[in-house]
Amino acid sequence: MSVANERGERLSELRQKYGREPLPPRAEGTADTPREAQPKFRGLDSGHRACQGCGEALAARLVMESAGPDVMIANATGCLEVFTTPWPQSAWRVPWVHSLFENAAAVASGMEAAMKAKGRNTKVLAFGGDGGTYDIGFQALSGMLERYHNILYVCYDNEAYMNTGIQRSSSTPHSATTTTSPAGKERMGKRHLKKDLLSIIAAHHIPYSASASVAFPADLQRKVRYAMGIDGPTFLVVHSPCPLGWRHASALTIEVARRAVECGLFPLVEVERGAVTNVMPIRNVRPVTDYLELQGRFAHLMKGGDARAEEERAHLQALADYNIGVFGLKGEGEDPVDTGGIAAVGRSGRPAGRV
Amino acid sequence: MLEALEGSQAIARAVALCRPDVVAAYPITPQTHIVENLSRLVAEGDMHTEFVSVESEFSAASVVLGAAAAGVRAYTATASQGVLLMAEVLFNIAGMRIPLVMTVANRAVSAPLSIWNDHSDSMAVRDSGWIQLHCADNQEAVDTTIQAFRIAQETELPVMVCMDGFVLTHTMEPIALPEQKEVDNWLPPFEFSRRLDPDDPKSLGTLVAPDFFAEVRHSHHGAMLKALDVIAAVDRDWEGLTGRACGGLLEVSGPAEAKIGILAMGSTLGTIAMGMEHRGPDVASARLIKLRAFRPFPAEALRAACDGLDHLIVIDRAISPGLGGVVGTEVAAVLADVPGAPRIHNHAMGLGGRDIPETVYTDLVAAIADPDAPAFSIFDADLQKLAPEDR
Ligand SMILES: Cc1ncc(C[n+]2csc(CCOP(=O)(O)OP(=O)(O)O)c2C)c(N)n1
């Protein structure tokens, strides 16, 4: 065995260690048809107060359907918390606790420790917006991942602090406008780049982390089910358009989310123990402008004859091209499991729409 | 049986006797020995708990919040900067009325950086809605810790057990620890009525609009006032089991006919009592009032304790800059409408670990005679060390 190979094996041995069972095998080719694998339990019920077309509300419903009834949730402060639980009402049909903006992962750690102490298998989920995850709750999240709690953390990424009225976060894309990164004579929206959170998460050696999108619900649900089967920390970031903050029509939520994936700006990838194991290939790569033009937050980039706008469009295109190159997102023409296959995904031969 | 134990070690042993299911803590002087001792008990298999070694005090408090909310007994400990880093979570725990126990190894708050004892840390979260109990010695700290788990459970409120950093945490004393069986019989299994339970799902920590908020606060305030009786009853019950009481809400000692009273919290009272014992022949004796429950504040018991006093010296181990002593101000408020109430002399001392000598007793009593003395002073501040304009 070469030195590099041996080192690789020792490393993966170490990552698998921690007194846990090895990763469960993917349940391939089971008798379930995708229809039978459909949800039977709605953990997040209707009647909550999200805006029309809220991507976060849709994403949370999909996650809950796949997670099933035997879960409990720690929810960070943010839109999801506020619109689901105006006292004395609650849209949650599973045990749910909201503590603070920055501690969902730590509260979940305590809940998980409690379940362990009680000998119960109830899976603990932690939910946060991008503010509660990329920014203020980042330390607690990192601690939870490092301590290897059996928790699925889901970040509903609407790329700004929406609950407080659309302020920039470290997840806000470059040059998008928010109320704290407005465009003006001196500025073209946010000056900095969207943080590559998934890479940082992956650096914690955790068993599984992935990005998903509300535009690809079956893919999203498959990822949730896969994460649910792992005894250890797992992480999902779900791209969730916010019609209010991104300034697009409520009816366009899915279309906007789809174009984000199809232009390469929001790549859908799966990372296991630090290595990218799966990506959603893009059959027909769109130019980023197809994505930008639907949203008011990028309106300043779409003005004809503005050299600064042209430059920023080029920057964003370069970012998309970078993602496509790094993750190898270019799909082959008739690949049945790429973005053109709607909900189907996978290069590793996994069947579409299955767990 | 008595054992010679360091305060922190005794606390760790007492906590272990209460069998918490989840412990989360982050090290900070002078609390560190408590976490270290707990870790050792876990490592040696003498304590079975999910020990969550968190990345900050903010997470320590959040972890025990989540654990207790999920229905198990939880414990944490901290001090000083740790208390302040936890502050947001502490208010949250209390607002949700989640029962759990925390030890505060009282220490000054930076700046200037000081690792030494005073009460600024727990005072900073005075209004968080936690029960706050102060311990005069390590035996009391042990007994109060065990009692705290029962008080938390019976009141569904969080309990902070305050003990003076170093003065207690790092001091060896002969300590009586109860038997495991005794504690098992005395402390019922953990119950939390609003726990997160998949069989009966509830939402905790929801958004409350102005139409309900005042009622939440009213009910919290009421629960704190009701806790007064629970604190006193649990201490009596403990006395029934062990023969030792910690003074209930407050404890009065010294001659009944004394005209001067001295009130303090924590270990300071022991120093004062020694000073009284060793005082000169011309120095008056005093009634000593050990305030054990700082929150809820035992107003009625305090009024009774002050009956017949002409002067009451209130010792603070923290200050509210621009006002004066916190305990002194509160005592004055409670006695304000009492006819013939004693005159209050409020002094802060021992800030940032400044040693409080026994002789302070005589100095305090002498200061009463000074008609020009300000209503509040930092008693042991050496003004010669300051620039003239700061004196
Ligand atoms: C310590 C603290 N700072 C600030 C806030 C105010 N605040 C509440 S929600 C929020 C933004 C939430 O943004 P995000 O996490 O992205 O969730 P979203 O509302 O977009 O779903 C902010 C800034 C707070 N609650 N706590």
Ligand code: SF4
């Ligand atoms: S502001 Fe955005 S994220 Fe919040 S509820 Fe409305 S659409 Fe959803």
